Amino acid sequence: MTPPVRVSVIGIGCGSPDHLTLQAVRALGSLDVVVLTDKRRGDDPLVHVRERMLAEHVAGVQTVVVHDPPRERRAEHVGDQRSYERAVEDWHDARASAYADALAPYRGRQVGFLVWGDPAFYDSTLRILGRVAAAGLPLDIEVVPGVSAVQLLAARHRLVLNDIGAPITVTTGRRLAEEADRGTDNIVVMLNRSLDAVELGDDWHIWWGANLGTAHESLLSGDLRTTAPQIDGERNRVRAAAGWVMDVYLLRRRA
Template identity: 50%
Template sequence: MIELDPRTTVRVVGIGCHPGQLTVEARAAIAACDYVIAADKGPDDPLLALRRAICAEVGVELVAVPDPPRDRSAGLDEAGYDGAVLDWHDARAAAYGAVMVGRPGTVGFLVWGDPAFYDSTIRVVDRLGVPYDVLPGISALSLLAARHRVVLHEVGRPVLVTTGRRLAAEVAAGHDNLVVMLDGGLQAATLAGEWDIWWGANLGSPHEELVAGPLASVVADVRAARARAKDADGWVMDTYLLRRLGDAAPQ
């Protein structure tokens, strides 16, 4: 573990799914930071550009750190995938710590959406061994439900939040009401049976896309909408609610 100045503290700030969704609390937290660290995924990283815009608006320096490579081999089994992610977290912590060694103060990390859902920032910051706090942001899950005017779970029943990678296994285990994230390949299209889907991409942005209906009937619409979102924004993040057809409508 890198030894950092004891005066160093970190704020992990959820910034919502678009700059317009930045909460008053989050904006004040960013403004109080001495600088912000952000991963730089390359010269055409639109999410880094959005973080730069937020920092410029509140008057805080952003320090871009080249994002370490991650093993994304298609053939990784569950243990190999988990190991690759852990190695990536270690490498990110080392890269961020190297910046922080000579720069004590309050350091911000701006998390797209909410830090609680499928984001590694809390785990990475925990490796740095410095005091930190976490501020929530408006999540894609919340926006998805709001845009489609649905409740993610039925009365008295659960909803499972999972990934495209695990979707088939979760359905095989009996889950029939799921919110799916990190599914660029739309694994729902491979499922047997009849399902309803409420899908959204780039939620909160001016170019957000929404599709809803029986899965088999709208798969082509989802793929076309996903392509439009990527063309418009240069990136695409999508999520969806999937419910076995015939269950009660969202309450």
């Protein structure tokens, strides 16, 4: 029987080489090949971060670059939740077929995917590999956890994310307003295209961080209403300086 492709899905932290765990470094050392997903057709700064990491720990390892299939983002096609989910489904199908093509030659070999942060937070690699396997390519998958942006945010602001015995909600900028309307009062927000929190009104405190763990890291905290304009300015400044910006924040409703 032909053996499965052995796949390591490795959380690599959010940009700092210091946040690669020892387990991740060991896993990198066992790879025959690494699949890198390029979202910008040859000029993806996050691919360059991964390449630097590989050069430091496993110089010379073979890499296969998969160009990310285009994703529908036009507001008129993804405005409501259903059409958004359908657009993501289509994109995942296309990605699964690109991953299947990249993986098929490596049966019996060890292939790595370097996942930003931790594979369990807003990352589709495991879901897409699930589709690849369901479509008929046998995979043997191991997951190596990584340091997530959520943990970095908490560490940088010296925060415990939950109040004593209380829940934490983690959601996206897109769904923040509905979460706040529902009365949720302790919310970590990821995947932001802008500072969606500005819509929320006066009763909130924000702890914000961008490009955490990198040379362009930026942190701000304070009353939401007064801090929001500063955050907007910082987002633009960081994007211009680093070539990319990713930010995450905790919002807590004041008692």
